[in-house]
Amino acid sequence: MNIGEIARRAGVSRSTVSYSLSGKRPVAPTTRKRIQDVIDELGYRPNATARALKEGRTRTIGLVIPPAGNRLNHMQLDFVASVVDAAARADLDVLLSPSGGDHDKSFERLISERRVDGVILMEIRVEDARVGRLQQARLPFVGIGHTAGDEEMCWIDVDYAGLIRHTVRHLADLGHRKVALVNRSPELVAAGYGPALRAAEGFAAATAERGVTGIDVPCGDDARSGQDLLAALLDAHPDLTALTTINEAALPGIQRALDDAGLVVPQDFSVTGVAATLWAEDFRPPLTAADVPALDMGDKAVALLVERIASPSTPPRHILLAPPVSLRSSTGAAPAHRAAPAEKAAATRS
């Protein structure tokens, strides 16, 4: 069932059917009605492939996600969902491509076979070969995260440096003198993952500025790692009274380690950071944190990409988001003295 079949049944030429559908040239009302009746009867919709070939665009965008091994965190998941949603509203389909390494089969297919009109690139690293590949292919794209040196591309990012700086100041104002940054996984930090690097930057700047002692440690992106890490940290630093983090997935583990040590938040220990709203609200007590507007970012990313596809030659735009810190109840004045973890733990175990 194709446009020729419709034309035949309506007794007109194929071009007339096409014009009737697109409205790009006038078609007599009676003819149009006849055509529409046939279309309605057969439930015809023009073949997307043929249309794409002729028009030179696929009405599809690629969404490059971290590879399946690395589990997506809630922020990323919300982002994916909102991209798919926003794309649907713009009558675009979304092609998924898991890609981590530089030479990924599925990524390469997307680009060189021209399956998509544009790409949204998640989890950009500071040195990212995919950016060069996209530029070389002249394919419009929007990065989630930015690379320091490159102003030639469109991107949207969260101002991790600024937000972490903000949280550290907040803790310093509450009297904390020794503060930890629970960063993303060692692998991501080593790979030069932007948010991890910039969080560290902001952390270093703010601790120096306020004269507090800062401990910057990477942590696997899961509850277990968070628990082990914090237990070790509490053990090694009896005077540690607060932490800030960008590692959402470690939060449940952090909570457990604090419980195990018999520390009450925020009386004995303060916790803050940057996280998706859901995670922040799931913490107990609710986390004082900068809420990453992941849903909003998806909308913005699609809008930016659509704009870029329409006019690829305009100078690239950048959006740096700095959501406000929601004061919930996981931070408080520094305790005069934090009981040694061992003795507290013993007390609760009994």
Add this chain to the structure above:
Amino acid sequence: MNIGEIARRAGVSRSTVSYSLSGKRPVAPTTRKRIQDVIDELGYRPNATARALKEGRTRTIGLVIPPAGNRLNHMQLDFVASVVDAAARADLDVLLSPSGGDHDKSFERLISERRVDGVILMEIRVEDARVGRLQQARLPFVGIGHTAGDEEMCWIDVDYAGLIRHTVRHLADLGHRKVALVNRSPELVAAGYGPALRAAEGFAAATAERGVTGIDVPCGDDARSGQDLLAALLDAHPDLTALTTINEAALPGIQRALDDAGLVVPQDFSVTGVAATLWAEDFRPPLTAADVPALDMGDKAVALLVERIASPSTPPRHILLAPPVSLRSSTGAAPAHRAAPAEKAAATRS
């Protein structure tokens, strides 16, 4: 840069380039080398759209996920990841379509514009209009979950009835006399979501069989709902000593409600159910549960779909998975007497 350009530069016809690439007809080694050199130099890859038009297949499959509003749980997320992965291995791309209602724009586009060669349909309901739509369009598809009446389709499902029955027997064997089933959200239950219905079936059968009292309650798919529900449940049923669940997302909330009530697992209360391995291991103590092999299911779904695309007329196959129950440490002998929640909670609050 297209096949004509390659042909021109290599001094051959377009068909020769095509045959050289596909190997469907012999090409002289010298010619082949000349062509390959030009291709390597320009980095040519045949345009996917044009190829799809001629071949009549897009090498793309559609993955229909629950709409963005309903947050995906870990099981579903693992499943999506493994589908994308398995598809990539089979040189297929994955087009995402969020669809809940019956008349979804993006779903309809996928089907009627023939953007995909086949579809994987997640979260099937007992009455699901999308199934009929796919059959009518003669588009191969595999359902995740099955509809009772319809044996005409391919599906993969987890044997929720059997697994829940199994967990209830386990609890009964440990001496529990009153057991709750924490089911999925009221909306899903009302919509006739298969796993929810079948879990209830299995629960009813097993409680009857073992003569234990069963309480079957729906619960929102999030931590907060789990917490509220269980608190209410403990309050209303002082003799409730165990629960089983298929609602992963509620687990963290269940954990909190138990903590708040001062109940220790498994001494005071037993918890079990069906969950993704990650959630089961994240519970404290680790959850005795049937581990849903979501990653495996993705592989199997893609394999089944590929098979069905290749030969659409063979009778549909069904796969019912019944993963073994991993005995971890969240279930134990029923306590002689469970302290009233109020008095225990008061004790911990002090």
Add this chain to the structure above:
DNA sequence: TCGGTTACGCGAATCGGTTCGACCGCGAAC
């Protein structure tokens, strides 16, 4: 009455591949 719009519709070209039929030259077989 005549030139000039405008409305309407058709045929053909085009997008970038794949594939069928045909052709040519050469060596083997009868």
Add this chain to the structure above:
DNA sequence: GTTCGCGGTCGAACCGATTCGCGTAACCGA
């Protein structure tokens, strides 16, 4: 010495849409 088969190549048709150029008829004002 013709014929057959086969390796190697080319031209043309085709997939299903869009769109350009052109023809025709009706209608307008001068």
